[in-house]
Amino acid sequence: RIILGGGIMAQEYVLSEVNRKVKAQIAPGLRIVEIVPAKLANTAGMMGAVSLAEKLLAQ
Structure with a gap:
């Protein structure tokens, strides 16, 4: 599975x-x-x- 973010990916036409x-x-x-x-x-x-910031600060 490949997960792509961003507002443009929310459009079904673009995703298909x-x-x-x-x-x-x-x-x-x-x-x-x-x-x-x-x-x-x-x-x-x-x-x-x-x-990531939380993990780095917890070290």
């Missing part, structure tokens, strides 16, 4: 086109890959940064 293009370019055995939008949408990057 990305899936179609990727599956057309990869080897047949790898076509089981699934590209999905981030559940946290536009906040995914910020939440990841906060999580």
